[in-house]
Amino acid sequence: MTEHELQLGRTVGIAESPEKAILDRVPNPHPDTFYVARFTVPEFTSLCPETGQPDFAHIVIDYVPKNWLVESKSLKLYMHSFRNHGAFHEGCTIDIAKRLIDLLDPHWLRIGGYWYPRGGIPIDVFWQSGPVPANLWLPDQGVAPYRGRG
Amino acid sequence: MTEHELQLGRTVGIAESPEKAILDRVPNPHPDTFYVARFTVPEFTSLCPETGQPDFAHIVIDYVPKNWLVESKSLKLYMHSFRNHGAFHEGCTIDIAKRLIDLLDPHWLRIGGYWYPRGGIPIDVFWQSGPVPANLWLPDQGVAPYRGRG
Amino acid sequence: MTEHELQLGRTVGIAESPEKAILDRVPNPHPDTFYVARFTVPEFTSLCPETGQPDFAHIVIDYVPKNWLVESKSLKLYMHSFRNHGAFHEGCTIDIAKRLIDLLDPHWLRIGGYWYPRGGIPIDVFWQSGPVPANLWLPDQGVAPYRGRG
Amino acid sequence: MTEHELQLGRTVGIAESPEKAILDRVPNPHPDTFYVARFTVPEFTSLCPETGQPDFAHIVIDYVPKNWLVESKSLKLYMHSFRNHGAFHEGCTIDIAKRLIDLLDPHWLRIGGYWYPRGGIPIDVFWQSGPVPANLWLPDQGVAPYRGRG
Amino acid sequence: MTEHELQLGRTVGIAESPEKAILDRVPNPHPDTFYVARFTVPEFTSLCPETGQPDFAHIVIDYVPKNWLVESKSLKLYMHSFRNHGAFHEGCTIDIAKRLIDLLDPHWLRIGGYWYPRGGIPIDVFWQSGPVPANLWLPDQGVAPYRGRG
Amino acid sequence: MTEHELQLGRTVGIAESPEKAILDRVPNPHPDTFYVARFTVPEFTSLCPETGQPDFAHIVIDYVPKNWLVESKSLKLYMHSFRNHGAFHEGCTIDIAKRLIDLLDPHWLRIGGYWYPRGGIPIDVFWQSGPVPANLWLPDQGVAPYRGRG
Amino acid sequence: MTEHELQLGRTVGIAESPEKAILDRVPNPHPDTFYVARFTVPEFTSLCPETGQPDFAHIVIDYVPKNWLVESKSLKLYMHSFRNHGAFHEGCTIDIAKRLIDLLDPHWLRIGGYWYPRGGIPIDVFWQSGPVPANLWLPDQGVAPYRGRG
Amino acid sequence: MTEHELQLGRTVGIAESPEKAILDRVPNPHPDTFYVARFTVPEFTSLCPETGQPDFAHIVIDYVPKNWLVESKSLKLYMHSFRNHGAFHEGCTIDIAKRLIDLLDPHWLRIGGYWYPRGGIPIDVFWQSGPVPANLWLPDQGVAPYRGRG
Amino acid sequence: MTEHELQLGRTVGIAESPEKAILDRVPNPHPDTFYVARFTVPEFTSLCPETGQPDFAHIVIDYVPKNWLVESKSLKLYMHSFRNHGAFHEGCTIDIAKRLIDLLDPHWLRIGGYWYPRGGIPIDVFWQSGPVPANLWLPDQGVAPYRGRG
Amino acid sequence: MTEHELQLGRTVGIAESPEKAILDRVPNPHPDTFYVARFTVPEFTSLCPETGQPDFAHIVIDYVPKNWLVESKSLKLYMHSFRNHGAFHEGCTIDIAKRLIDLLDPHWLRIGGYWYPRGGIPIDVFWQSGPVPANLWLPDQGVAPYRGRG
Numbered sequence A, B, C, D, E, F, G, H, I, J: 001m002t003e004h005e006l007q008l009g010r011t012v013g014i015a016e017s018p019e020k021a022i023l024d025r026v027p028n029p030h031p032d033t034f035y036v037a038r039f040t041v042p043e044f045t046s047l048c049p050e051t052g053q054p055d056f057a058h059i060v061i062d063y064v065p066k067n068w069l070v071e072s073k074s075l076k077l078y079m080h081s082f083r084n085h086g087a088f089h090e091g092c093t094i095d096i097a098k099r100l101i102d103l104l105d106p107h108w109l110r111i112g113g114y115w116y117p118r119g120g121i122p123i124d125v126f127w128q129s130g131p132v133p134a135n136l137w138l139p140d141q142g143v144a145p146y147r148g149r150g
């Protein structure tokens, strides 16, 4: 799946779309150990498909790797590829999760998308790929709730 | 149920009552995926049925969509329709939840109503439509407890 | 049990004792719905039975109503009735809970009493009337732990 | 100016507009003492004059009374009178301040209007009627800054 | 002025009124040093003179002693003497400050009264006896602003 | 300068560059009153001119209007125009401020740019157009300091 | 076991060692009710057995009383008895718990010892006497994690 | 395994590598008691194996000792031994845990590695050695989530 | 004044009294630079001279060194010397400051003593040795205010 | 002074000492504008010159550039050069500031060094190069005070 060279160590521009962005994977150093890796991505932005206006989100991904880890520079570049593409909140959050599952075939994956408010109302999206694996330790993502003003 | 045109993209005034407000739904892009959408509504106000004085609340809704998502602009307008209507705290919070269940027929829904204090005592109301679905991920709503002063 | 007129809408003084205070109940608008109502009472004070000196507490009550809701003005007045009465921390907290159970016959009730420190040590008291009902949603009370100074 | 009876102790409805709302004043018990009274109003709402949609704000008022204090129930009712009236953020915040100055002729007054975000951007408005009087003690209003999500 | 024995070390009941409560003073161990002593009183309650209902406040006092310190047990008892007495927010806060000035003749004194909300609106009262003395160090009282719910 | 129609009420796309973005102004309703308007923009992104990678910032602007207010929808669109343009942190933050000064000719303006970390080190940029006007009230922007992890 | 007179109401010095300190118990007013009493002790200090230098801890104890409550003044005095005695972190925390179990024979007990850092590393110790009793309500102790600086 | 003298009480330099660092163990004073010891290590740094640049992490370790406790000075020295060695985030965090398991043969162990952001994205790693032992009390590690800026 | 050998690098017990404790000083590496050194001492305890019961405080010291710095190990030992000595809050806080001034002859010194509550009321003591030197940068000590419970 | 090529865009190892580390500067894009640039460095570590053990600090630098900005990658590398060098807290913090002044000849510079605790006591160091320039805006660094445990 990742027969190209790793993007790590090379200068790589922003892909035109999530579909064209390349995600790299590297071998899991502890493939027999059931652990969680959490990525926090406070720098996510896409475009509203209806209005073309920018949307912003804070995204947190937890996964239990099997044979592969996501290479973090390529994850960053993948996230950037949404920059000029239309994406609905609910759909987009889950699409990101599914793309990572395709790449990594992890034991399990969870995503939280914390979108900035529109019309005074923020939407958060929470999904996991299946039941939390037995005996896994998984702290809450702990993102502060939205409070408006005051 | 929603045979009218979507309110999205049109100018729509505040409905006279919750009964007259129209809630729109749109297709769920991931109907086979068990995820949560959370709406935070810090801008809710109604009238006290006994005194006619305004009441205020911070409301958070979590649901697991089946075939439909609530369209967020129409949700905002529905919330606004309580502005000049009488509503008791306990009843009103649950009425909102039931209206959304009627519209969306979701797998599951939860509502938290965090009402501003009256007589020095705030009331919070918590309800969910049934047991939390197995294998669902559902972070706490995390609204700060009331503390008075000091 | 509440054959007197409601205290709501009338001027009512502070009762001489909790025993003499009247708690009113009103019909539950959603008797078939299993929900929680939370009352936060940051304005509670009683007297130490040994020294006659004032004690203070922050009290939070969660309950699942069956046929009745507690009327909140009468709850406030009941809480005020401890003002000039002696009460030990552990006993008093639970007495309040039991009085509400007598009045409301709820499905379930929980009380947290967060007493201000004496001798540098605060006491908190936590009780619930039985197992948390299946499928109930009940956020933590979330009262900040005591930390002394610094 | 306030030759009507005080609204305190009577049932009073919401005025149709700020202009029709009555603000009451009572004598300052310490007219020779230079002190600050701070009112925090987390329950403020008006309508956007352009779209008719509701706006919300958290408002804090500090003033140094001369001969009069504002009667707090009438202040609450005055704030409620904006409920169904159009008001721009910047103008409205300052109009409230000026109305109080007309009523009270205070030594000095300050207002902070912390408006909920529109288009992802909240507006705060800060004004004071003149230089902070010498030797006055005036803590910061300390309202938390807006942070979006994450 | 304090020719009675100190209350420290004896059992003393709650005085019937602030006027009848006795405040004790002890010599300042550093009369030539310009320092601040801050007392934080989170356990203050009085009665509303209009309705007879309890009011609550969190009170913070800063002063620069000259020849006398206030004895802290007697301060506690003095604060308790408001328990069954009527007191308006603005007046009461400043009365406490003036009573301490009478007792202690300090170089300077500041009081902050942070009253619990009534009608959704808390009142804070801030006063100091004169300009902050030159070269004094006086941290902010730092009491968190009121935020309603959410 | 703003002889075009306002963008408010029309659908407007993202400008190709800050230079091409149009900022609208509206008359100040209180031109004789010295007040501050604060805009908080948590949704700002530009491109690094060296690497083409996205940068993110949280930006807060305070100004004292003279004859004009900035129209907030056009401000939002102007901020969006940096989305696909290169901008250095220090320069860009101040360029935004100067553009607003050109448009509004305010009495005074202040900008804080709080940039997300690069290389483990965030840069904040603070500028004001001149001395804080006498007698102006200007709360701190209060953005939380960066802390890394833990 | 506690055939001496209660220490409550008498002046009692600091015991020379935990072994010599006397812990008093009083009857549980609700022996048939399964509730938790939490004591927070932010004022704990002992000596390091290796170096003789002081150690400090913040200690929180939760227990479910059977027939006895610990008398809180005697608990305070017991805690003080560690002041000039050597105690290792892990052992000492659990010794305190076991002493209380000996005294009270509670249904269940939990202790958290949050020790101040040595060598840049704080140690926390957590123990409970058995499984959390079914149907008990037991909020988290919620002590903030250690974060070093920044 | 630890037949050398304890490092405690001697001056010991930083080991050249984790492999060469010596970890000491001491007998568990309560080997029959199922408790948790938590070590918080906010001072951890290693080198990136690809670039040679420093990485930083905040690390928290929870374990249930069987016969041995880790000696805390030797733990500090072991942590320091990563200072000039290359280590990937996911692998390194788990390697530390496994080294402690080798030394201590505990009933159970959990590690949380909270790494500082690279490329705007922090990685957290969570692992435990097996299911949480029945009846163990184990508070959350509670490390604050990463939030970028604002 | 400090003609003895430094205590640094030697094992030193707790002095019997503050008078007998030795404070060491070392040369200021930047004697011509006007800077602040802040020491935070969260581990301070003394005895109440009236009752013999322990008191606790969190103490923060800021100073501007002239020719000498306080050696931090000796500062720790000096603080420990109050462990078994009687000390009143106001007097003790200032005595510590004056002892440091005697030792160091600094340009300026400030102390904040944040004492744990007694009788529900904590006392804080704030002192500085003279006006804050011109052009000095001195952040607030920022110790959180006391809040009781809730 | 910086006649070498910029380190930006090249792979550069950690310098052996601060003296050997190269700091780069780039032209200030707004040399006529009096603004502040703040760098936050939560990843700083050096060695204790007495014991050879690692020390850690969180460092914040504010400066007002004249003709030059510090290039941020070289700043990061300079900070890393302390990794294996001995440095006392007070001296080191100010040495960093002076090195930057030599490089940049700024209008003004301020540094805050927030060192992790040793012996239970953290040291913070605060210095600025001269009086805060008139009309400069300079928010507090706002680093949280140290609190020990609890």
Ligand SMILES: [Ca+2]
Pocket (backbone or CB within 6 Å): A088, A089, B072
């Ligand atoms: Ca949508």
Ligand SMILES: [Ca+2]
Pocket (backbone or CB within 6 Å): B088, B089, C072
């Ligand atoms: Ca009601």
Ligand SMILES: [Ca+2]
Pocket (backbone or CB within 6 Å): C088, C089, G072
């Ligand atoms: Ca008791």
Ligand SMILES: [Ca+2]
Pocket (backbone or CB within 6 Å): C149, C150, I042, I058, J147, J148, J149, J150
């Ligand atoms: Ca502390």
Ligand SMILES: [Ca+2]
Pocket (backbone or CB within 6 Å): D088, D089, F072
């Ligand atoms: Ca507008």
Ligand SMILES: [Ca+2]
Pocket (backbone or CB within 6 Å): A042, D147, D148, D149, D150, F042, H147, H148, H149, H150
């Ligand atoms: Ca953010």
Ligand SMILES: [Ca+2]
Pocket (backbone or CB within 6 Å): D072, E088, E089
């Ligand atoms: Ca009043």
Ligand SMILES: [Ca+2]
Pocket (backbone or CB within 6 Å): A147, A148, A149, A150, B042, D042, E147, E148, E149, E150
């Ligand atoms: Ca709010």
Ligand SMILES: [Ca+2]
Pocket (backbone or CB within 6 Å): F088, F089, J072
């Ligand atoms: Ca740059």
Ligand SMILES: [Ca+2]
Pocket (backbone or CB within 6 Å): F147, F148, F149, F150, G147, G148, G149, G150, H042, J042
């Ligand atoms: Ca940190």
Ligand SMILES: [Ca+2]
Pocket (backbone or CB within 6 Å): G088, G089, H072
């Ligand atoms: Ca040890």
Ligand SMILES: [Ca+2]
Pocket (backbone or CB within 6 Å): A072, H088, H089
């Ligand atoms: Ca990597």
Ligand SMILES: [Ca+2]
Pocket (backbone or CB within 6 Å): E072, I088, I089
């Ligand atoms: Ca005293």
Ligand SMILES: [Ca+2]
Pocket (backbone or CB within 6 Å): B147, B148, B149, B150, C042, E042, I147, I148, I149, I150
């Ligand atoms: Ca409180």
Ligand SMILES: [Ca+2]
Pocket (backbone or CB within 6 Å): I072, J088, J089
């Ligand atoms: Ca040193």
Ligand SMILES: [Ca+2]
Pocket (backbone or CB within 6 Å): C147, C148, C149, C150, G042, G058, J149, J150
């Ligand atoms: Ca503490």
